[in-house]
Amino acid sequence: DAGVIQSPRHEVTEMGQEVTLRCKPISGHNSLFWYRQTMMRGLELLIYFNNNVPIDDSGMPEDRFSAKMPNASFSTLKIQPSEPRDSAVYFCASDRDSYNEQFFGPGTRLTVL
């Protein structure tokens, strides 16, 4: 299995631009998680889906952030408009029900200038 796939690996953009991060979970996994890692706040959950349905989005910072999971093999995290404080590493992870073991993708390093 290829593991969790994220794209792009690096993204540099200017303040005000729209940013879209993409994730393909491991085949057969039905839970998908988006995490953000910063020096100040560490690793924090933004949102997670189960069977393509958002279950907990309490970590989404504000309305500028949105996430979708149109099918079992694809999810996006969008930031519009982006701000310098959104600069971070964004991880996607997936899991299978009752297995309780999340597998992480390689992350996307986002820099907003």
Add this chain to the structure above:
Amino acid sequence: AQTVTQSQPEMSVQEAETVTLSCTYDTSENNYYLFWYKQPPSRQMILVIRQEAYKQQNATENRFSVNFQKAAKSFSLKISDSQLGDTAMYFCAFMNTQGGSEKLVFGKGTKLTVNP
């Protein structure tokens, strides 16, 4: 809300020696999982070991073992025969399984350096 505390921001150990990383957590739940993740400079998050709270026996994975003290809410990681490749950030994480939630709560991490 659950919290995870790692009190050692940085640690170092000589190659082949043993090192223990500390982690405490706070929860009122009875059913949960605890994890240690490793993040090398490549920034990939790698699961090292996990412990189910209902199991009294401490989990082990080759050179990695935990000391799980449920009453004290403590979950330390012991790395035996440290290798240079163990140099990484180590994160302790908590998952409350009540109600089907799979949310991971992470500590701030411990930066471990293995010296030759």
